[in-house]
Amino acid sequence: MHDRHTRRFGLGTATCLVMGNIIGGGIFLLPASVAPFGTVSLVAFGVLTLGAVALALVFGRLAERHPDTGGPYVYAREAFGDFAGFLSAWSYWTMTWVSNAALAVAAVGYVHVLVPGHASAGTDLLVALAALWLPALANFAGTRYVGAVQLVSTVLKFVPLLFIAVVGLFFFDPHNLGPFHAGHGSALGGMSAAAALLLYSYVGVESAAMSAGEVRDPERNVGRATVLGTVGAAVVYLLGTVAVFGTVAHTKLVNSTAPFSDAVNAMFGGHWGGTLVAGAAVVSIIGALNGWTLMSAQSPYAAAKDGLFPAPFLIKRRGVPTFGVLAAGILASALTVVNYVLGTGGVFQILVLITTFSATVPYLLAAGAQVYFLLTGRRDQVRPARFARDLTLALAAFGFTFWLVAGAGYAAxxxxxxxxxxxxxxxxWMAARRTTRQTATTDPAGPGAARTDDQEPARLAG
Known part of the structure; x- marks a missing residue:
């Protein structure tokens, strides 16, 4: 385990890691995305928030048992064995570097607002690559710099969003809201349709658990940071969406391409809202890329310690698995180049669909692991007085994640x-290499005996 004296993330930084990873660039389009369904989408958002908080609480409970880097991977492997752990790590790793490419492409659109004028595909590609590699440089510098960037970027994006959300309530006009249910069919159907668009708003709740090895006093702070970060993001999401709904007329909002900009212009007049919001969006995306770049290295690092990922992912410097950062940066850059240079947007869209599903696999396994720990008599390690509450939370988190899978759609x-x-x-390939090494270093009586003797202690240590 990482030496506690070198853990650099305090409660505040860990909270910003969670909040910064949850709030990326999607929030700036969310109100317009769900407006066609009517204000029933606000109810959907509220229900989703409860599910996300339940998942956050489960990660906090699990971190009390295993305050180690790797989070969901560690829990899945401990509960269900190497293969489940590998699937969790593989899915999470895939999700991170593809998501980073998508975030970098999204940043380009907001840079166009800040710097008007015609831009070539080559210029856009350079901007997207800069968005990927500037946060990577902070990660190469170590967790101290990752934490500093995360703290500053979270404050810089949280303050303007919260400002719009709070001030917007003073300009709130109920006539702007439009109908409660604007779509066809039942209100419940409308709520489910809106939820399908909103479901992935809370991906990132696991960020503190994933970096538990770098958090001071992780048994206490990981859970606190996870809940505080999730609730902080929820406040910005919910208040911000309500403010936009109440300041921009529904007929205009359903066709808006910049709902927060329209809200600022409606509140204060003029056309400067677009520049303000675009600046906040760029800061938000760079902050999210800073945190997700770290996440992209933590999961394979934890798996590599157990021989489930290639050994180079173990290379670590100043608290950051640098090879993992480099690998994710190269893969995300390659995908970004494919998107701009080759013009094969279809490939990009398919990979983004893959991330939609991949995010759910570690969540399902983590929630399932908590249920397993509770039902197999390990209640002494998860506080017996809270057994009923913890089991209810674990089942709610599993149900929430199951809903995520259903909302992903058939293609994803x-x-x-x-x-x-x-x-x-x-x-x-990795299991074969590990078995070969174990056979070579143990009693040559037989591969089966060597495997049984060696793997059981490794499993218990997971």
Missing amino acids: IYQGVLFLFAGILVYA
């Missing part, structure tokens, strides 16, 4: 499962 599940199963070849 199809593409995601194919990519997940492709990882089986990687697992087979």
